[in-house]
Amino acid sequence: MSPVIVTRAISTVGPTLKAGLFALALGGFVLSAPHGAAAQVTAFKQAVAEAASASDPVAQFYRETGYTAIWTGSDDAARARRAALFRALGEAPMHGLPDRTSEINTLMDVLRTVQTTRDLGRAEVAMSRALVGYASDLQTGLLQPRQIDDGIVRKKHQPDFAAYLAGIRDQAPVAYLRSLAPQSAQYQALLREKMRLEALQRAGGWGPQVAAKKLESGDSGPAVIALRNRLIAMGYLPRSAARRYDGALERAVQAFQSDHGLTADGVAGGGTLAEINKPVSARLKSVLVAMERERWLTPERGTRHVLVNQTDFTAKIIDNGEVTFVTRSVIGKDNADRRSPEFSDEMEHMVINPSWYVPRSIVTKEYLPKLRNNPNAVGHIEITDSRGRKVNRATADFSKYTARTFPFAMRQPPSRKNALGLVKFMFPNKYNIYLHDTPQKSLFQREVRAFSHGCIRLAQPFEFAYALLARQTENPKDFFHRILNSGKETKVVLDQKVPVHIIYRTAFVTPKGQPEYRRDIYGRDAKVWAALERAGVVLPGVQG
Incomplete structure (x- = not known):
């Protein structure tokens, strides 16, 4: 030739x-x-x-x-x-x-x-x-x-x-x-979800969106029919000619809500309808971003590791690929200086009955202005000098200090009202982020749980501690409470360090193969998608 x-x-x-x-x-x-x-x-x-x-x-x-x-x-x-x-x-x-x-x-x-x-x-x-x-x-x-x-x-x-x-x-x-x-089960599952969504694209998506502000049991009309048809297309409801918001439709809404991090009350309110009306293209973007994020994670996650998904507001312990413990979490507030960062590190120890050493940023931005107006403000916090001596508020003139010149540190002693609760879990890092208890238990009932200064608060910190200690003591609960009841600040070193991965995933697949989606609470996935587009990743046009 x-x-x-x-x-x-x-x-x-x-x-x-x-x-x-x-x-x-x-x-x-x-x-x-x-x-x-x-x-x-x-x-x-x-x-x-x-x-x-x-x-x-x-x-x-x-x-x-x-x-x-x-x-x-x-x-x-x-x-x-x-x-x-x-x-x-x-x-x-x-x-x-x-x-x-x-x-x-x-x-x-x-x-x-x-x-x-x-x-x-x-x-x-x-x-x-x-x-x-x-x-x-x-x-x-x-x-x-x-x-x-x-x-x-x-x-x-x-x-x-x-x-x-x-x-x-x-x-x-x-x-x-x-x-x-990536050979992780999550990446392979996301790849399958991507192909499923692309097939849906080619088939025309999930049909017309639902034009309503709120729908609930007993309602009827065109919007209910649109909701029914969309949930059928999404696989949450078997084919039906029902024209009313009946029990079957309510259960389908609850299942959808559960898979999307919403309060599963069966009422299609504004937040639920906003998620139901998202087009296939939006979900596909989330999956493509999640695949890129999965590539960022080290393949060596640790046979035992802690996984905190910020958008899911959960913290999990994973053992050999299986979730062995899960609890609700609170993450950083959606403010520029409070959002929880994404990174990996290793948990080395826990502190039972911890003191809260107030971060400098909180001291100068939140507490110093109050002290200028009233030296007895935030009285539950101790003020100490560079040698650790307690400052006499009655003789101190806080009005003469600026955020740059304030020379004191602030500490909240151990107590049930301590901002860190009764235990904190440490993986020392330059971002000063850790997992901890909190006295503000009511926040765990919220749907969106972004309230902290950046650290991760746990709804079940004691049970989390038991799970970690179970590998190094025969009766972890008794061991933990014996220290807790002493009231003394005590550091407990973990015999084996545990990798901690703080991630941000708006799309993931459960171990049972169920794809789930969450809201982009910090707007980070939108930025990742924009960067992928600039790098040449193309999303085919789709219908809703």
Whole structure:
């Protein structure tokens, strides 16, 4: 087959067959060519070295492997690698990544125009760069979290470029490239949910939206019919011709509310109808954002770990992939300086009967203005100097201090009224975030629980402590209460540190396979989606 015929053939077939045809196009420029082999090898190495110089990880790989080609040989292994890479690049949108058609076409042009051994070296490096770029995006995420929102302070795990190249060289290429996607059960479930929603897109969505402000048991009319039909389309209600808001419709509304973090009262009020009326496109965006967020998380979550999903207002203990404890939580208020950050760390100890050492930001922004007006304000808080001595409020002149010059610290001693309650769980971090008890128990009955200064409050802190202590003491409840009843501030070190992952997911799939959605309380997912769009992720147009 002449080069011209090969070129024409390549332009008319899919990526898999194209990759096979490139073996014919490259046949005259393989390193094992019998004529002038030494010169060709030298020219190839020089070309690889020059082309890879701008990409240190790729250059290092070739230096360490003696500039051995992994893509541009004429052997079956090289052909299989090329075919697998083109197939993987073509499937990038399946994972919510940008379409790579232009990159595929560029690589094809590079391979198609090979005329010399030096061209072949440059083609070799172009293929390697395409692999590490795709693999990095797929395995660790397309975006840099910290560039999106100040509260997303998560550190991504670093991609290993050399390992990607060694992997494609040493393993079955198709299987290896598939293994690069996160293997967590959550990612795979989100991928299935993405495909389900895309099928719904093609089928026209969930039908007309519900035009009403509130619907409840006993109501009838066009809005009730629209609600019924939409819930049928969503899978919450079997097909029915009922025209009234009956018991079946009420139960379907309750199920929807439960799956969307709403109060499951069976009444379709404004908040519930707003969620019911969200189009398929909105849910698909949430899933694509959740997939990107899942790529940011380290694959080593810990066989036992604590998972706090801010949008779900829950804290869970996960053991070997199963939820073994769950409690409601309160997170930071939706103010610029109070939103809870997203990050991972390790829990090292708990403090029973804790003091609350008031953060400097709260001291200067909230308490100092009160003290200026009344030195006896916030009397439940002790004021101490730099040597830890209690300040006499009667003789202190707080009016002369500014937020910058205020020299004192503030502490609330242990008590049932302490802002931290009776126990706190520490994973020391520079954001001064931890999990703790609270005397404000009524807040856990709210639907949206964003009230704190940033720390995570737990509805069942004692039970949480028992679960953590169960692995290091025979009777964790007695152990805990013996210390609690002493009234003394006591640090209890965990025998084994427990990873803590504070995440933000508006879309997730339960262990039973049920997709659930939550509201974007801090507006962070909207920012992530905007960043994904800027990076080239495309959402097909859909109907509601």
